[in-house]
Amino acid sequence: MQTQTAVEVTGLVKRYGAKAAVDGLDLTIARGSITAVLGPNGAGKTTTIETCEGYRRPDAGTVRVLGLDPVADAARLRPRIGVMLQAGGVYAGARAVEMLRHTAKLYAEPLEVDPLVERLGLGSCGRTPYRRLSGGQQQRLGLAMAVVGRPELVFLDEPTAGLDPQARRATWELVRELHRDGVTVVVTTHHMDEAEQLADTVAIVDRGRVIARGTPAELCRSGAESTLRFDGPPGLDLDSLRGVLPDGASVTEPSPGTYRIEAPVDPGLLAAVTAWCAAAGVMPDGLAVQRRSLEDVFLDLTGRELR
Ligand SMILES: Nc1ncnc2c1ncn2[C@@H]1O[C@H](COP(=O)(O)OP(=O)(O)OP(=O)(O)O)[C@@H](O)[C@H]1O
Numbered sequence: 662m663q664t665q666t667a668v669e670v671t672g673l674v675k676r677y678g679a680k681a682a683v684d685g686l687d688l689t690i691a692r693g694s695i696t697a698v699l700g701p702n703g704a705g706k707t708t709t710i711e712t713c714e715g716y717r718r719p720d721a722g723t724v725r726v727l728g729l730d731p732v733a734d735a736a737r738l739r740p741r742i743g744v745m746l747q748a749g750g751v752y753a754g755a756r757a758v759e760m761l762r763h764t765a766k767l768y769a770e771p772l773e774v775d776p777l778v779e780r781l782g783l784g785s786c787g788r789t790p791y792r793r794l795s796g797g798q799q800q801r802l803g804l805a806m807a808v809v810g811r812p813e814l815v816f817l818d819e820p821t822a823g824l825d826p827q828a829r830r831a832t833w834e835l836v837r838e839l840h841r842d843g844v845t846v847v848v849t850t851h852h853m854d855e856a857e858q859l860a861d862t863v864a865i866v867d868r869g870r871v872i873a874r875g876t877p878a879e880l881c882r883s884g885a886e887s888t889l890r891f892d893g894p895p896g897l898d899l900d901s902l903r904g905v906l907p908d909g910a911s912v913t914e915p916s917p918g919t920y921r922i923e924a925p926v927d928p929g930l931l932a933a934v935t936a937w938c939a940a941a942g943v944m945p946d947g948l949a950v951q952r953r954s955l956e957d958v959f960l961d962l963t964g965r966e967l968r
Pocket residue numbers: 677681682700701702703704705706707708709
């Protein structure tokens with residue numbers, strides 16, 4: 662019987678010298694999901710993914726992928742997963758599409774190569790050596806190689822880094838199609854919009870651990886504040902407005918006539934603001950709730966400092 666879990670990482674530790682790149686990381690990925698793994702540079706995302714792929718051995722903890730041990734059961738696991746590495750992983754002199762055809766032959770029921778080549782815009786690169794492809798073409802070939810074997814599970818490490826908008830969209834479309842076919846997709850990315858558009862689950866990794874996990878909507882709702890904003894006459898009495906709001910609400914006028922209220926936004930807050938406006942004879946133009954974006958959540962959780 663197949664379990665509903667595609668990837669189960671428990672207490673994963675991976676050290677390089679004295680430094681723990683991954684430091685007790687737990688992550689469960691459901692079959693058929695698209696999971697985006699986000700995190701600052703050096704957070705341990707690639708190390709975790711490469712451990713799941715069997716390229717690195719854990720120092721502690723366990724990793725199970727499709728119920729198998731990625732190192733001990735590598736021979737059984739490899740034909741069932743697709744891997745797109747951050748740095749190519751392709752012999753530099755290999756001709757692009759020949760390489761893809763060769764890869765396809767290693768699998769029992771590969772996708773048809775020509776349509777895949779066309780849809781990823783690689784039609785003109787047939788005999789071009791890998792090292793002569795542009796960065797974006799190398800990325801797209803890497804994606805094609807990861808999916809051509811019709812895997813049950815694909816790991817995509819920053820698949821759209823450096824891609825033009827058209828290629829990004831083609832990549833997203835391919836990922837959605839994989840999802841519709843029941844493939845489990847694990848994708849690392851620094852593009853918050855990509856995670857919001859594609860993923861049903863987001864895991865935020867920081868300092869070698871998962872520090873938050875949920876749907877994009879759950880993460881954006883979680884925790885604190887949202888913002889209420891409106892336009893009105895400049896110079897309203899902010900202290901008076903603050904006086905009718907719950908403790909801890911912040912009221913600012915970032916530019917003349919634009920007002921921001923940071924507080925947990927609920928119907929009571931809206932009623933208090935509109936009642937205050939009515940009493941003051943102020944029309945709150947464009948009154949709107951601004952939810953936190955995934956990027957706001959990410960920065961709140963991982964900090965704004967460069968590391
Ligand atoms: N082979 C290695 N030898 C020594 N240190 C390493 C090695 N591989 C990774 N590291 C270190 O482990 C930490 C985690 O790296 P990792 O590549 O997993 O981060 P990441 O979250 O994928 O970052 P990025 O977003 O920049 O790709 C970093 O500090 C990195 O320098």
